[in-house]
Amino acid sequence: MAMHRWLALILLIPIAACAESAPENCLEVILTGTQGGPPAVNGLAGAGTLVRYGTVENQCNDVLLQFDAGRGTTGRLSQLGVSPNDLDAVFLTHNHSDHTEGLIGLMQLRWHFMGGPLDLVCSEDVKAAGRTTSCRAFAEHIGDAFIMSGEIAQRVAENKKRHPDGPSGLVVLKEVGQTASDSKGEVVWSSGDVTVKAITTTHIAGSLAFRVDTPAGSVVIGGDAGNSKTTPPRDSSTSESVEALADGADILVHSAIHPVFAPGAGSKFPPPVYLRQSNAADLGAMAERAGIKHLVMTHLIPALDSPSHGPFVIPGGPLSQNDFVVPARESGFQGEIYVGRDLMSIRLQQ
Ligand SMILES: [Zn+2]
Numbered sequence: 001m002a003m004h005r006w007l008a009l010i011l012l013i014p015i016a017a018c019a020e021s022a023p024e025n026c027l028e029v030i031l032t033g034t035q036g037g038p039p040a041v042n043g044l045a046g047a048g049t050l051v052r053y054g055t056v057e058n059q060c061n062d063v064l065l066q067f068d069a070g071r072g073t074t075g076r077l078s079q080l081g082v083s084p085n086d087l088d089a090v091f092l093t094h095n096h097s098d099h100t101e102g103l104i105g106l107m108q109l110r111w112h113f114m115g116g117p118l119d120l121v122c123s124e125d126v127k128a129a130g131r132t133t134s135c136r137a138f139a140e141h142i143g144d145a146f147i148m149s150g151e152i153a154q155r156v157a158e159n160k161k162r163h164p165d166g167p168s169g170l171v172v173l174k175e176v177g178q179t180a181s182d183s184k185g186e187v188v189w190s191s192g193d194v195t196v197k198a199i200t201t202t203h204i205a206g207s208l209a210f211r212v213d214t215p216a217g218s219v220v221i222g223g224d225a226g227n228s229k230t231t232p233p234r235d236s237s238t239s240e241s242v243e244a245l246a247d248g249a250d251i252l253v254h255s256a257i258h259p260v261f262a263p264g265a266g267s268k269f270p271p272p273v274y275l276r277q278s279n280a281a282d283l284g285a286m287a288e289r290a291g292i293k294h295l296v297m298t299h300l301i302p303a304l305d306s307p308s309h310g311p312f313v314i315p316g317g318p319l320s321q322n323d324f325v326v327p328a329r330e331s332g333f334q335g336e337i338y339v340g341r342d343l344m345s346i347r348l349q350q
């Protein structure tokens with residue numbers, strides 16, 4: 001009998017330990033917009049990716065990070081049940097309006113409904129070619145049109161709990177240095193189990209890529225990064241620094257341009273604009289070298305199912321999803337390929 005009691009005790013220990021183990025965690029990556037560049041096409045929202053992490057029980061909703069916020073971001077977030085007040089931080093890959101213009105409406109809405117301060121992580125000011133690229137100035141002036149129209153003062157008079165400076169008063173700017181970037185990125189934001197690293201990239205002055213690491217998995221947001229050698233001949237159109245940052249990551253979300261817009265392929269698309277992006281073929285090869293499991297092409301130039309990209313007609317007509325998949329696959333990528341559609345999501349669970 002004594003031996004049977006021992007056996008029962010031994011069998012019970014793992015069951016009790018299992019019942020007390022930590023809840024499962026999840027990482028969810030959702031494309032809030034897939035439009036590439038300034039044109040408006042087929043109702044797509046501008047570039048943006050929501051990364052959320054948390055317990056499975058809480059639907060990964062413990063930490064919400066928005067990477068870029070193009071046109072229509074608040075509308076897409078509303079389809080996910082996410083309000084601007086819910087976000088913990090916003091990260092900007094660069095100061096191009098197709099990645100930032102939605103932040104104006106997002107911040108105005110957060111201010112209107114008295115959300116709290118919001119971390120904005122972006123590049124420090126960069127001077128290049130006699131011009132200054134300044135995320136700081138963008139943030140400081142984010143509510144200016146509403147201030148100048150008198151709306152901010154009118155609504156503050158209506159509700160004194162609103163920040164008197166308007167939406168810029170809620171921004172907590174966290175500038176990323178352009179000079180001290182480690183080859184694997186430097187930590188620029190963290191909360192609990194979530195760490196975000198940044199690395200400088202080549203596209204326009206002050207461009208960054210980000211990597212989010214969590215116990216449930218990791219994701220890299222490449223933005224519009226391209227190769228540091230901006231003109232051919234070169235080995236690849238992809239970014240060496242994104243490749244280093246993405247080493248061993250689960251998911252890579254990256255802007256993709258199709259070779260149909262390459263110089264000499266029959267479109268009138270400006271060659272310098274084509275050459276500062278990563279093309280779909282080279283992205284597949286780069287993702288394979290970095291050991292990525294899921295390659296998500298977004299910010300598609302040109303957009304799927306459209307005969308033109310702004311004023312630029314697509315030689316051969318509209319592109320399909322397969323037109324992006326084939327070059328990425330043929331360049332050697334073995335993992336899963338996703339061609340971005342607004343609200344497409346990937347979920348990883350611990
Ligand atoms: Zn862009």
Ligand SMILES: [Zn+2]
Pocket residue numbers: 094096203224
């Ligand atoms: Zn850009």
